[in-house]
Amino acid sequence: MKKIGQNLFTYVDERFKLQGLFDFAKHKKVPEHEDSFWYYFGGIALFLSGIQVATGIMLLLYYTPSIEAAHESIQFIMSQVKFGWLIRSVHSWTANILIGILFVHMFSTFFLKAYRKPRELTWITGFFLLILFMAFGFSGYLLPWNELSYFATRVGTDIAGSLPFIGKWLKGFILGGTSVSQATLSRFFWFHVALLPLAAFTVIVIHVLLVQILGMSVPLRLKDKKVKEISFFPDFIYKDALGWTLILVLVGVVCVFLPWEVGKKADPFAATPLGIKPEWYFTFMFTTLKLIPSHVLFIEGEQLAILAFMAGGIFWMLAPFLDRKAARERPSPVFTWIGIIVLLYIVVMTVVTYTVPKL
Amino acid sequence: MERRRFINFFFGGSFLATLAAFLYPVIRYVLPPKQAEAVQKKVAAAKMGDLAPNTAKIFKFGSVPAILVNTQEGQLLAFSAVCTHLTCTVNYEAATGTLFCPCHNGRFDMAGNVISGPPPRPIETYIVEVVGEDIFVSKKA
Incomplete structure (x- = not known):
């Protein structure tokens, strides 16, 4: 059996030159220190993206992207298809956990100043990935065509329509018309299963390639110290796999005990239900819009x-270029404080959304 | 102009023109075509007796929702049901006699004016006419 395996490997290696890849993985080293825990969130995000692709492909088998049948097809998946409830719940829960993991990954990178030279592009591609995954969330939210998602889409697309200069054009492009309709559902389906996956795949390849080429960043305070290193393969991968297993268990548990709900079918001519709010990762913006005069x-x-959110987003994306001290390998407490303020703002506004609904 | 420079310019220009010739139809294809919407100026919103005092009904006015309110005093009023903030559909709140948008807590009085919350403009008011048993709602000229 072992001989067959070896012969098979030799056959494949002669054609694909895999040995070089294995040698690279074996000789690649990853720094290990008290903050290296945060390194694993990138791998977990990649793993969860894989789950999304797999479960998304499975959902395509039964989902119908039409306003007459979308909601019914989700009900069918949840109630008639064997393990349909599990596949859909895994898809929906994983989407939410993935965004949470991306936030953790982004803030840990920010606070460790891992964006500093030469990793500016790794940071920027990561920023785009967060935007792309939020767009995945927004487009996927409408697909079940329930009342919450319908009104969230109306609000979200109107926000896009408020942008100066391009707003009207952008809103028309997203909606496929002037209001949330069949054209919108078709477009959101197209965004969700074709355009965004293509864009995300491209950016993920660049992001992962940059991580592989540049290696893991070591925190500033350790730059003059001797840092212990472990091999990428198998040591780092084993630890990564442990993280994946734990997160998979978490996804499984929440799906079994809290299967994702279907909601009430959207009625464009019904009043907006009380207590409406978007997915949790948009709530800090939602509550800001509520509070602003x-x-x-x-x-x-x-x-x-x-405009303030857009300016903040651009500032955040350009942090590696604006943080001149970190670029010169010096501590930059101003940027640490900026990160703390941004994080606090997001956390406080999110908590307020759920604890003070009548605000 | 040098021959090499000319050739670079010629091939570079041709490449860009070809790219534009490919991209233009793609961009025009993904932008939705303009569709003429039937402009509805008047609609039968309800029948007399459909609405008890201090209640409201959402009805279809063209392609957008509108709301007909029978106030506590029995006065019939009609408004666009689209909030001027971020286009959610407003409700009639019987306890306060106001129009309320649950998305961002915008509130309008029975003249359509903003009482509180983030809506930047008053909500559009319509004309209500009662013809026999039918209640008609029309847009102001």
């Missing part, structure tokens, strides 16, 4: 908030 000086409050 209708006008601030000469500008509409809503437009001001959207």
Whole structure:
């Protein structure tokens, strides 16, 4: 048996030159120190993305992207198809956990200043991945065509429509018309299963390639110290796999005890239900839009908030270029404080959304 | 102009023109075609007796929702049901006699004016006419 395996490997290796890849993995070293725990979140995000692809492909078998049948097809998956409830719940729960993991990965990278030269592009591609996965969440949210997702889409697309200069055009492009309709569902389905996967795959390849080429960043405070290293394969991969297993158990447990709900079918001519809110990762923006007055000086409050979020996002994306101290391998407490303020803002606003609904 | 420079310019230009010739139809294809929407100016919203005092009904006005309110005093009023903030559909709140948007807590009075919350503009008001048993709602000129 062992001989067959060896012969098979030799056959494949002669054609694909795999040995070089194995040698690279074996000789590649990963730093290990008290903060290396945070390294594993990138691998977990990649693992969860794989689950999303697998479960998404399976859901395509029964899902119908039409406003007459979308909700019914989800009900069919949840109630008639064997293990349909599990596949859909894994897809929905994993989507949410994945965004949470991406936030943890992003903030840990920020606080460890791992974005500093020469890893600026790794940071920027990571930032785009967060945006892409939030877009995955937003587009996927509408697909079951339930009332919460319907109104969340109306609000979300109207936010896009409020952007200066391109807003009207962008809203029309996203909606496929002037209101949330069949054209919108078709487009969201197209975004969700074709355009976004293509974009995400491309950016993930660049991001992972950069991580492989540049290696893991070592925190600034350890740069002059001798840091212990472990081999990428098998030591780091084993630890990574442990993280994947734990997260898989977590996904399994939540899916069994809290299967993802189907909701009530959307009715475009019904009143918006009370207590409506978007997915948790949009709630900090949602609550900001709730709290901001209708006008601030000469500008509409809503437009001001959207512009502020856009400016904040651009600042965040360009952090490696703006943090000149970190680029020179020096501590940059100002950026640490900026990160703390941003994190606190997101956490406080998210908690407020769920604890003070009548705000 | 040098021959090499000319050839570079010629092939570079041709490449860009070819790229544009490919991209233009793709971009036009993904942008939705403009579709003429039937403009509805008047609609039969309800029948007399459909609405008890201090209740409301959402009805279809063209392609958007509108709301007909029978106030506590028995006055019939109609509004666009699309919130001027971020386009959620408003409800009639009987306890306060106001229009309320649950998305971002915008509130409008029975004249359509913003009472509280983030909506930047008043909500559109419509004309209500009662013809026999039918209640008609029309847009203001």
